[in-house]
Amino acid sequence: MIHERELAGLEAGVVGLGLMGSSIAVALTIAGHPVRAVAPLKNELTAARKTIRQLLQHAAGSGLLQHSPEYYLNRMTLSEDFKILKNCSLVQECVVEDKAIKAAVYEKISAHTREQAVISSNTSAIPVSLLQELVPDPGRFLGIHWAEPAYLTRFMEITRGRQTRDSVASWVVDLAHCWGKEPTFLQKDIRGFVTNRLMYAVYRELFTLVAAGETTMEDADKAFRYDAGSWMSFMGLFERMDQLGLEDFLETFSRLFPELGNASEVPEIMQQIVRNKARGTQEARGLYAYTPEGAAAWENAFAEFNKEIYHLADRYQELKNG
Amino acid sequence: MIHERELAGLEAGVVGLGLMGSSIAVALTIAGHPVRAVAPLKNELTAARKTIRQLLQHAAGSGLLQHSPEYYLNRMTLSEDFKILKNCSLVQECVVEDKAIKAAVYEKISAHTREQAVISSNTSAIPVSLLQELVPDPGRFLGIHWAEPAYLTRFMEITRGRQTRDSVASWVVDLAHCWGKEPTFLQKDIRGFVTNRLMYAVYRELFTLVAAGETTMEDADKAFRYDAGSWMSFMGLFERMDQLGLEDFLETFSRLFPELGNASEVPEIMQQIVRNKARGTQEARGLYAYTPEGAAAWENAFAEFNKEIYHLADRYQELKNG
Numbered sequence: 001m002i003h004e005r006e007l008a009g010l011e012a013g014v015v016g017l018g019l020m021g022s023s024i025a026v027a028l029t030i031a032g033h034p035v036r037a038v039a040p041l042k043n044e045l046t047a048a049r050k051t052i053r054q055l056l057q058h059a060a061g062s063g064l065l066q067h068s069p070e071y072y073l074n075r076m077t078l079s080e081d082f083k084i085l086k087n088c089s090l091v092q093e094c095v096v097e098d099k100a101i102k103a104a105v106y107e108k109i110s111a112h113t114r115e116q117a118v119i120s121s122n123t124s125a126i127p128v129s130l131l132q133e134l135v136p137d138p139g140r141f142l143g144i145h146w147a148e149p150a151y152l153t154r155f156m157e158i159t160r161g162r163q164t165r166d167s168v169a170s171w172v173v174d175l176a177h178c179w180g181k182e183p184t185f186l187q188k189d190i191r192g193f194v195t196n197r198l199m200y201a202v203y204r205e206l207f208t209l210v211a212a213g214e215t216t217m218e219d220a221d222k223a224f225r226y227d228a229g230s231w232m233s234f235m236g237l238f239e240r241m242d243q244l245g246l247e248d249f250l251e252t253f254s255r256l257f258p259e260l261g262n263a264s265e266v267p268e269i270m271q272q273i274v275r276n277k278a279r280g281t282q283e284a285r286g287l288y289a290y291t292p293e294g295a296a297a298w299e300n301a302f303a304e305f306n307k308e309i310y311h312l313a314d315r316y317q318e319l320k321n322g
Numbered sequence: 323m324i325h326e327r328e329l330a331g332l333e334a335g336v337v338g339l340g341l342m343g344s345s346i347a348v349a350l351t352i353a354g355h356p357v358r359a360v361a362p363l364k365n366e367l368t369a370a371r372k373t374i375r376q377l378l379q380h381a382a383g384s385g386l387l388q389h390s391p392e393y394y395l396n397r398m399t400l401s402e403d404f405k406i407l408k409n410c411s412l413v414q415e416c417v418v419e420d421k422a423i424k425a426a427v428y429e430k431i432s433a434h435t436r437e438q439a440v441i442s443s444n445t446s447a448i449p450v451s452l453l454q455e456l457v458p459d460p461g462r463f464l465g466i467h468w469a470e471p472a473y474l475t476r477f478m479e480i481t482r483g484r485q486t487r488d489s490v491a492s493w494v495v496d497l498a499h500c501w502g503k504e505p506t507f508l509q510k511d512i513r514g515f516v517t518n519r520l521m522y523a524v525y526r527e528l529f530t531l532v533a534a535g536e537t538t539m540e541d542a543d544k545a546f547r548y549d550a551g552s553w554m555s556f557m558g559l560f561e562r563m564d565q566l567g568l569e570d571f572l573e574t575f576s577r578l579f580p581e582l583g584n585a586s587e588v589p590e591i592m593q594q595i596v597r598n599k600a601r602g603t604q605e606a607r608g609l610y611a612y613t614p615e616g617a618a619a620w621e622n623a624f625a626e627f628n629k630e631i632y633h634l635a636d637r638y639q640e641l642k643n644g
Contacts, residue, residue, distance in 0.1 A: 195546055195549040200579070203575070204579060204582060205523035219506040220516055220558060224517055232551040234631075248419055254588055270572070287560050287563060305641075309553075309555065312627075316627050319619070320620050
């Protein structure tokens, strides 16, 4: 096992400083690592500095910090230059889901890190076994899939690729516990990972229903939020079956499975929505209408909600155990 | 619009007093209706009395009651006899998902209610258009789908069948607002309704993954709870797309849709689980292992959680609106 105090001696790198990467950088610095954060995109660095500062303030307001935001900022190096990664023990990649772009990034990471550094990808779309073929030593490559906000969720999927070494995987699982995560370890490299596969099955059905005119965006959102949202922070799907009792499930499954959408193609209505390139609440232009003030209120409310739900889920995990 | 004070003059019936029916009876009495609750199954009545008392106490502890639990109990009539329904304006059926059993129940309800009484079913498995053919006046039949605990969720799906009259549907939507619900109104009678269709799409994928050995029950539960559970009380699925931004969605959809499970048959592994007839936490025998004390702690924790999430979701709905 790794002791938490050892984290101060392990430099951690993050490459790709969009919202997710910035959030991961904050999570790693809060956990105790000296963080080396690289912005490979031009102009990304300025935005990242601002984002990271905001996230640290949010973390402070959520009661997660032992020191001031400044303390953590001072322990972090931000740069466009991959050279800052040279002493990192772990480098987390979180650039866009494009194999060619990731390949270029891995080449730079490999050129600037020590031989024993572990490289991880936050991908939820490209198989880890494919990505690991892009690095000189595939045995020390694996998937670490974070959820946003990375410092304020227990979620983490750690996925080994075909060539990932056992010792590397178990070291990362240990680390994840030190970061305060409840990691799910995936022995097999499945396409889409567990939560994504589950969520995309919901999205597929959602678009099937909307395309058939059987519900509207607003109604589907309201129904899902007030139904599934009323228990999902408390329990998983199998626990939900336990809670409801299993009697009606087989009957309902037999009836509903043949009715569910099976499309392989992305429905036209979704293509339209996605072509729309709405950046959602972040830019006050989404599937829903937002004013800039409304979008800001929405984002602030969600930041506050994150904080509450994190502590709530935690507290009830203890209560459930009696 | 119906004024809330008018509810005291509208008797509401509930037929079928399992957990769901008892919970609905409590919701209707809290809303102000004199409630007439019928237990069609032998021995159901004794258990229902106990359950309803417990639920009222839970409602009291959740800050939902203006009077004592006794006050509400006194305004409620529980019986095995359908005659108590004679002055009801609305009768909510919540017996098992079996068309023949429902048919027998509707016959008794119709024989004992006034001509203008509206009959609703809580079904989430049988099309409302089919069920309404079982009553003498299909025009005043519709689906009212509640979530458990009925008095402590905003969720409600109101579904019109092919023959449901407009005036009946709009009267029930008005009523639902008086009950403190955020009803979703479904113009079309879709099989499984919105939330169920979405949830069963998740279940199908879940069993596909488990059957293929790609995840375990525990890991899937942990991942889903800490990922989806961290935002779902705050927003629906389209709102989630807005929050994440839409850039990667099309790409990921194109990749994942062909990978998702498309089974029409219920997977063997699920059949085994369901044959197991575990009644879950209620009887300390579920998919997971529970001791009686553990199951009780679990149920108590969930009752407490329900209360918190109800108020939390509500509070954030206001904050989101700025």
